[in-house]
Amino acid sequence: MNTTTMKYILFAVLLLVHASSFAQTQADVNKMMKMTPAELEAYKKKMIQQQTAKAQQMAEQYNLNINTSILPNVEIKPPVKDVKRLALIPVKPPTRTELVTSLQQSVQQVQKGIPAPTVKEVEQFVASKNIAQIHDAAISTFYNNNSTQGVLMMMKAVAANPDSLQMMNNLAAMYNMIGVQQKAVPLLQYCLQQLPNSSIVLNNLGQSYYGLGDLFTAAAYLRKCLDIDSLNIEANHSMGMLHYFKKEYDAAMKYFEREMSVAYRRSTMAMAYKMGKKFNLRALAQRRNQRKGAKQKDAFEEITLGKFSLPQYPGSAKEITENKNEYLAFTQSVQTEMLFWQQNASTVLAKAPKGDVYPGVYHDLVEAMLEELDEEFTPEYLNPYSNDEAAVAQEILQRNATAIISVKCPEAPPGSSIQVQQEFIIACCENQKRPLADKLLTELGNHIKPLFDLGLLRCKAYINQMVAIVQLDPSPANQAMVYNAVSGYFTYLSTALLFYTGGEVNNLLPDCVPDYKQVNLDSLVQSERDWKMACPSWMNIEVDLGGAAVKADCNKYAIEAGEGIMAGFEHEFKSGNSTLLIGVGAKAEFLGMAKAEAKSQFYFTFDKNKTFSDWGVKNTGELGISGTPLPIGGVDVGGTIAGIEISNTHSLMSGAYEESFETKGVIAAIFNKN
Known part of the structure; x- marks a missing residue:
């Protein structure tokens, strides 16, 4: 195990020890639970500051080469201008001879600070290898935590071959890294x-x-570099830092984004957070791939998810019935895929290795990019069918369903055959209810179809970008995340399919017949429905009793008596009302057949229960032609061959006024026919 590894392990252990010493007691936890959100935020900042300060102190105490600039709340300050070392730099560039002489002197100085055995080992190696091998070994030794020995080897290589500008540049780069920039x-x-x-x-x-603190001169050289190579990583980073020191954060981000478009660095990520900025890491990664000529993969199509697009939305209730099997098969396929990808996620996690697992090289980058992805593709963004949109869909369904249920169908005429009654029911469903059902589907489809189409496009973009990110660090957890996202796509499809029945709109059309053939109900042959069994309106009789007369027709019978002062009694067959009349009147006959009669009488009406109901004045005028009287039992019985009776009544009880016009005999037959 090398020294660097030991230092990092020691640093991690010390951090854990110090962190455990600050573990919260139960009393502290109770205290935090009582804090307001503002107090908790202040407490968090305080703890971060304390722990950051301790981490910096530990790094200095144990000589750990750790970039503490990535720690939160660490203030990064510009390097102080080192006037003394700047003064050691010659005004003019050295000649080749001056360089060789200076290098030889520097070799002697460096060898004095290295143990003799190590110097001897370097000299033996240099003597046995060619220049290229020495150059490569110097770089390897330098980066293997042995910078002094690596610099010595590179100095000997340059001194032996001063015409190699590459080796001279590399030696200068090593000088920069060990802090002797003036050389x-x-x-x-x-x-x-x-x-x-x-x-x-x-x-x-x-x-x-x-490094020498001459930031003005540094910026001049860095700008010239970027004019030639705009994507130089180190030049962009340093220019970003120069703007950061001047609090020109937007300008700083421009250079940091160029740097990150070539290579990901945690320290640069930390700089963005310190400025309150964020990178669009996925866009930067896409630009990196474009520069490399790598084509953007369509993982969505690689998994053949495109063939699971939603079918054509039904345009009518009939289409739902016709496509029922298609919708059912598609639903079953979608649900099968949903369960398959869920199982894939569970299987990957179950097979994940236990214990300590070292993260991949791009673990931090992947974490940052996934966090950025989730910030853009929020659940609300992925699914445009929100609660508000669901409420609109529900209103469309309820309103249109109510309209269908509320349809009042015309009834078949009484006495119609069962077939005719059924035809009326089917015709109403097809002609009145089905158009409303189709309207429901159209309105619902216009509302929800664009929403789900948009959601599916976003799901596709989300899955594609997630796969592109996770491929950099395909850990079991990241793989499971992708599989769950694919399963979520099928869940979304399944939800969308629920609307393809229009809320089971066909359940509102139980009387409809999809293959119904319209029947012209007006052409159906049937008997006269308005015919009623009744006496002919032309039938009437009149009985002369000598000073009194009895009259009857299909509607009523009446008894009249007197001349000048006339009294009478009427009874209506239909209503059952009876009326007593008394008043003045006159009769006249001419040509032996024609007769005229006019009366103005008070009337008193009783209903069928013999209860008084009304009284008033009735005026009657009658003109007719009498038929030949027939002597029956000593009484002349005749009738009116043709006649007209006009009357009006004025109720003195209710104030109502009514007029009536009645035809008799031949005239009645003619009027009724027309």
């Missing part, structure tokens, strides 16, 4: 003379002056 600048200035448009050299010069 790096001359080497880089010499390289820049030979390669004036080298973005690598310009970046390293910018990093040298950045």
Whole structure:
């Protein structure tokens, strides 16, 4: 186990020990439970500040090379300008001879600080290897936590081959990293003379002056670098930091986003959070893939989820019946897939290794990108069919169902055959109820279909982006998350299918016949429904009793007596009313057949129960042609061949006024016929 690993383990253990010493007692927990949200937020900030300070103190105490800038509430300050070291930099770039001489002197200085056995080991290695092997070994040794030995090997390689600008640049980069930037600048200035448009050299010069605290000069070199290579990682990061120091956060984010579009860094992520900013990591990753020429995968189609798109929404209640088997088969397929992917998720988690599992290389990146994905694709965004939209759908269903139920169907005429009655019922359902059912489906479909179509598009985008992220760290938990998302897609499809029956709208049409053929009910042959058994209106008789007369027709009979002052009695067959009359009147006959009669009488009416009900004045006028009287039992019995009787009554009890017009004999027959 190397020294770096030991330091990190020691740091983690110490953090745990210190964290446990601050474990909350039950009293502390009770105290927190009584805090207001504002007090809890303040308490949280206080604890973060305390623990951050302790982490920094521990890193310094145990000499741990840890980037504490990622810790919350750590204030990052710009490097202080080191005037003394800046003064050691020559005004002009050195010559080749000056470089070689300076390198040889530096080799002797470095060897004095290294144990003799180590120096001897380096000299033996350099003597036995070629320049390329020495160069590669120097880099490997430097990054294997042995920076001094790696620098010594690189110095010997450059001194032996001063014309290699690559090795000279790499040595300068090592100088920058170990904090002797004043030695790096001359080497880089010499390289820049030979390669004036080298973005690598310009970046390293910018990093040298950045470390020395000369931020103005650093920015000048970094800008030149980015003019040549706009995606240089280190130059973008340093330019972002320069703007951060000046609190120019928007400008800083522009450079940090360029950096993150090439490589993910936790420290840069932390810088964004410190500024209250966030990266669109998924968009940055997409740009990275585009630059590499990698095509964006459509995982949704790779799993062939596209063939599970919703069928055509029914346009009528008949279509629901016709497509019933299709909807049923699709529903069964969707439910099977939903259960399959749920089981997949459970199986993956069940087979996950137990105990400590080291996270993948991109674990932190994946976590951040998934968090960003969930912030965009919230449950409310994924499912546009909200409670409000559900309420609208419910209102559409209830309102239209009520309209269907409320239809008043015309009844078949009394005495119609069972077949005719059934035809009336079917015709009402097909002609009046079915159009309302189709209207329900159309209105419901116009409301919910666009919502579910939009939701399915969002589900597809969500699954595609989730798969692209999880592929960087396909842990069991992340795999299960993808499988559950796919299962959720099928759950969504199943929910949408519930509306394809329009709330079982066909249940509201029990009397409809899908293959019904319209029958013209007006053409059905049937008997006269308005005919009633009654006497002919032309039938009437009149009996002359000498000074009194009895008259009768289909509606009533009457008795009259007197001349001048006339009295009478009437009885109506239909109502059962009886009326006594008394008043003035006159009769006249002419040509032996025609007769006229006019009366104005008070009347008193009794109902069928012989109870007084009304009284008033009745005026009657009658004109007719008498038939030949027939002597029957000594009494002349005759009738009116043709006649008209007009009367009006004015009730003195209720104030009502009525008029009547009655035809008799031949005239009655003619009137009734027309």
